[in-house]
Amino acid sequence: xxxxxxxxVAIDTYKxxxxxxxxxCPLYHSEGFQALNKIEVRDGPQRxxxxxxxxxVDDESCLAPDELGLSEQTFAQLGVAEGTAVFIDHATPPQxxxxxxxxxxxxxxxxxxxxRICQDIVNNRYSKIEIAAFLVACAESGMExxxxxxxxxAMVDTGERLDWxxxxxxxxxxxxxxxxxxxxxxxxxxxxxxxxxxxxxxxRAITSPAGTADTMEVLCKVNLxxxxxxxxxxxxxxxxxxxxxxxxxxxxxxxISVERPLSLDSxxxxxxxxxxxxIAAGSTHLLIxxxxxxxxxxxxxxxxxxLRKLFEYVGDRSGMELExxxxxxxxxxxxxxxxxxxxxxxxxxxxxxxxxxxxxxEKALQLAGxxxxxxxxxxxxxxxxxxxxxxxSGRAWQKMQDIIAAQGAAASPPQPTALQYPVEAPRDxxxxxxxxxxxxxxxxxxxxxxxxxxxxxxxxxxxxxxxxGTPLYTLHAEFRADYQFARNAIEQANGYTIG
Amino acid sequence: xxxxxxxxVAIDTYKxxxxxxxxxCPLYHSEGFQALNKIEVRDGPQRxxxxxxxxxVDDESCLAPDELGLSEQTFAQLGVAEGTAVFIDHATPPQxxxxxxxxxxxxxxxxxxxxRICQDIVNNRYSKIEIAAFLVACAESGMExxxxxxxxxAMVDTGERLDWxxxxxxxxxxxxxxxxxxxxxxxxxxxxxxxxxxxxxxxRAITSPAGTADTMEVLCKVNLxxxxxxxxxxxxxxxxxxxxxxxxxxxxxxxISVERPLSLDSxxxxxxxxxxxxIAAGSTHLLIxxxxxxxxxxxxxxxxxxLRKLFEYVGDRSGMELExxxxxxxxxxxxxxxxxxxxxxxxxxxxxxxxxxxxxxEKALQLAGxxxxxxxxxxxxxxxxxxxxxxxSGRAWQKMQDIIAAQGAAASPPQPTALQYPVEAPRDxxxxxxxxxxxxxxxxxxxxxxxxxxxxxxxxxxxxxxxxGTPLYTLHAEFRADYQFARNAIEQANGYTIG
Numbered sequence: 001x002x003x004x005x006x007x008x009v010a011i012d013t014y015k016x017x018x019x020x021x022x023x024x025c026p027l028y029h030s031e032g033f034q035a036l037n038k039i040e041v042r043d044g045p046q047r048x049x050x051x052x053x054x055x056x057v058d059d060e061s062c063l064a065p066d067e068l069g070l071s072e073q074t075f076a077q078l079g080v081a082e083g084t085a086v087f088i089d090h091a092t093p094p095q096x097x098x099x100x101x102x103x104x105x106x107x108x109x110x111x112x113x114x115x116r117i118c119q120d121i122v123n124n125r126y127s128k129i130e131i132a133a134f135l136v137a138c139a140e141s142g143m144e145x146x147x148x149x150x151x152x153x154a155m156v157d158t159g160e161r162l163d164w165x166x167x168x169x170x171x172x173x174x175x176x177x178x179x180x181x182x183x184x185x186x187x188x189x190x191x192x193x194x195x196x197x198x199x200x201x202x203x204r205a206i207t208s209p210a211g212t213a214d215t216m217e218v219l220c221k222v223n224l225x226x227x228x229x230x231x232x233x234x235x236x237x238x239x240x241x242x243x244x245x246x247x248x249x250x251x252x253x254x255x256i257s258v259e260r261p262l263s264l265d266s267x268x269x270x271x272x273x274x275x276x277x278x279i280a281a282g283s284t285h286l287l288i289x290x291x292x293x294x295x296x297x298x299x300x301x302x303x304x305x306x307l308r309k310l311f312e313y314v315g316d317r318s319g320m321e322l323e324x325x326x327x328x329x330x331x332x333x334x335x336x337x338x339x340x341x342x343x344x345x346x347x348x349x350x351x352x353x354x355x356x357x358x359x360x361x362e363k364a365l366q367l368a369g370x371x372x373x374x375x376x377x378x379x380x381x382x383x384x385x386x387x388x389x390x391x392x393s394g395r396a397w398q399k400m401q402d403i404i405a406a407q408g409a410a411a412s413p414p415q416p417t418a419l420q421y422p423v424e425a426p427r428d429x430x431x432x433x434x435x436x437x438x439x440x441x442x443x444x445x446x447x448x449x450x451x452x453x454x455x456x457x458x459x460x461x462x463x464x465x466x467x468x469g470t471p472l473y474t475l476h477a478e479f480r481a482d483y484q485f486a487r488n489a490i491e492q493a494n495g496y497t498i499g
Numbered sequence: 500x501x502x503x504x505x506x507x508v509a510i511d512t513y514k515x516x517x518x519x520x521x522x523x524c525p526l527y528h529s530e531g532f533q534a535l536n537k538i539e540v541r542d543g544p545q546r547x548x549x550x551x552x553x554x555x556v557d558d559e560s561c562l563a564p565d566e567l568g569l570s571e572q573t574f575a576q577l578g579v580a581e582g583t584a585v586f587i588d589h590a591t592p593p594q595x596x597x598x599x600x601x602x603x604x605x606x607x608x609x610x611x612x613x614x615r616i617c618q619d620i621v622n623n624r625y626s627k628i629e630i631a632a633f634l635v636a637c638a639e640s641g642m643e644x645x646x647x648x649x650x651x652x653a654m655v656d657t658g659e660r661l662d663w664x665x666x667x668x669x670x671x672x673x674x675x676x677x678x679x680x681x682x683x684x685x686x687x688x689x690x691x692x693x694x695x696x697x698x699x700x701x702x703r704a705i706t707s708p709a710g711t712a713d714t715m716e717v718l719c720k721v722n723l724x725x726x727x728x729x730x731x732x733x734x735x736x737x738x739x740x741x742x743x744x745x746x747x748x749x750x751x752x753x754x755i756s757v758e759r760p761l762s763l764d765s766x767x768x769x770x771x772x773x774x775x776x777x778i779a780a781g782s783t784h785l786l787i788x789x790x791x792x793x794x795x796x797x798x799x800x801x802x803x804x805x806l807r808k809l810f811e812y813v814g815d816r817s818g819m820e821l822e823x824x825x826x827x828x829x830x831x832x833x834x835x836x837x838x839x840x841x842x843x844x845x846x847x848x849x850x851x852x853x854x855x856x857x858x859x860x861e862k863a864l865q866l867a868g869x870x871x872x873x874x875x876x877x878x879x880x881x882x883x884x885x886x887x888x889x890x891x892s893g894r895a896w897q898k899m900q901d902i903i904a905a906q907g908a909a910a911s912p913p914q915p916t917a918l919q920y921p922v923e924a925p926r927d928x929x930x931x932x933x934x935x936x937x938x939x940x941x942x943x944x945x946x947x948x949x950x951x952x953x954x955x956x957x958x959x960x961x962x963x964x965x966x967x968g969t970p971l972y973t974l975h976a977e978f979r980a981d982y983q984f985a986r987n988a989i990e991q992a993n994g995y996t997i998g
Contacts, residue, residue: 009558010556010557010558010561011519011554011555011556011557011558011561012522012554012555012556012557013554014555018554020510023511037760038760055510055511055512055517055570056510056511056513057509057510057511058509058510058511058571059508059509059510061560062509062510062561071554072557093762097762101762101763101764104635104638104763105638127760128627128628128631129627129628129630129631129757129760129761130631130760130761131628132627132628132629132631132632132635133631133632133634133635133761133763135632136603136631136632136635136636137635139603139604258628261536261537261592261626261628261629262628262629262632263592263596263600264600264603264632265600
């Protein structure tokens, strides 16, 4: 085969590998390549290929006919210098696609099949549409619980796995959907103050107004190297950092990059995603929080119980100690929605401020109590009281200050937003419903999480009595356009039902 | 919103719309766009947007920060000049995706839902992964027969529809998989010689060694404008042209561009694809050929019968007169496999050459007979004899010459290939099996259909007695590399079983 000269094309194609070939490249004609075909690129006959989708270029200023262009990510994956002689070939479809076809036909797959699928995905042998086919085949009722286990294991096995060298490494995860709800930032200092190991990697917001990493970033650095994190955990027993740098369950990231734009909602995929990340992160004991409410992700107690059984089934067989708590998801937890407003709530609770939101404090104590009971020395039923002591004595606040200092405290606190707007009760009555989705939407339109200070600050919660004109919440926005988008959304529906 | 200057990026992204934005474009940061997001591009607030996937460019020589680049196809779709001020926005997911999610969950969809899905697809509102999700949800047993009907109707309604102004417009379609089998090129002159209207648009080969359009192109032009075709049909009552120019069932082309790389095999999708194209092409009467054999697409008589019922169900309800014949698909039909070799077979049959392949002639007469019986004046059971008379009298050959002249005869016949290789029987015996897939593969490796003369010329068929060294078939190739690829494949398996 004729070699081509490698060239880096300065285009960011994110999680999709793209290669560029000039239309006048002799190989394009003689070898029957076509746009959107998948090709294999290698820098020698015996080398491991990179697989990419082919785009055809018609302009010599971008690419010469004897060159092969690779998008930034793809170039980095091949890992050789520009100008290197590279060889291209038609990519053979990944062999594991055959199993995906059987999955589409309704057949359950076994452990080795899930492993081969994940290996092919992590090696970029699957195109986006092939990943979509796999996800859809696994969606909804399409997965047996053993398959969820096999997928979880395969996702762990195809990535890195951290080992903290201790037998009790705790973690918690909330399946999400509740604005505010920043319990992690209270639980970590409480359980670390007790001496438990809780190296907490968190995500940034993707569809919500704030993730734990966004909120912690209001107070300190969250983007830390693995070495830095190891140092902090030795001193402090805990940290709250962004988890994006490690290659933990990389298949999960690839699947999510397709699942999210598809808005696919697959129980099996969710369980495998959560548990594979936690196992790979080296957690041995995990508390899962499933909030239930009319505008939460899970709507009924029965649905939450089914989900709990699935988590327990997969968790037990993955060698992880796992507890599931089903909590009240009928309204936001805490008052602030948006990174800075949520950070304020967290600090108020830690500082035992009399204005601290009581619901956030109570929920955090309940969850921290369950985690503390993972400690064999803590008697069953005593966790809550222990957590409360750690919080109210100020030890948790001291621990949080130590963690913030260790991670690198933020230079200055976020400033109040330029634009604020009080949303008032339209009539006398009682708050009978708060729509989590609409409150989250309004906070995002206002600029959260990109503008740290933007969001919504709730003044009234469920069952509160209001009279006409009582402020229900205050909208915070930095930019006029965001402010107006959020105001328009509030005009349509302010998220509150007054009964 | 700030406008951007439109720029055409000379990249061919085939059936996927791609837009390019420089990383330093102020909108990229302020509006939260991300690589692989879908955006809407319009040239004014009230204009119909084009939807494209976003790639981020890091090089100012390709794109300036105040520019928006569009790939060639996307630029053509927007249809305005370079430099025009355009506006971008986050693309809202197509509303019909909600129905796709219900389909994934196992719910059957109704007529308006399929229509909305097809409208969104034809307007490029679906990304590749969304199309893949739709196809997988519809694959295998996932579609009821009413859904196949709704999808067929929706695919017709979202494209152009030809009207030939007559009440009897015949067509035929073979579901494929059998090498050779060039019956269409015999049927059209036979039935047109009878005076029936048969405006035949055919496809080029995609996975096979030759399509009807590729084979007809050996004899004459096939790439004709709608006006040219209308003129020919008035004079000749028939033509055999490439169907790629008309916008008939454009959703089908888009679905196939995803279905094919996925190797998805969905009955419902196949039926909707075939019937929507035929209805849109203005056919009123259609004969479907389902070959059955161990290496055909359909393996058993029972499977063929189920497929026939589905075709009949959808055909009857689409207001089309439809007949299905189940034929012998146990081996290639005719001797030649590859455009020029197949054209030679066709001409031999038309010219009543004593060397003409009898199986091709017989099959064509059977099918043409069934089509002639669509004519109310042809008595049931008399079609075959009428077809034979039209063929053996030379009237079909005369009609074919007229059609070739009308379409524009080819300048010169294809030359014999430079490289030929006889594949010999390894021992004495009887031919007990011929593998359609392997013969097709060998012919493609030899260069068909790109090299018109390349392919395979069969000398022995099923049940023929051979002695060791008897030539089974001759390989024809133009280029040394192709020749060697094909020879290697023959070494592995020559496609013949001698029992």
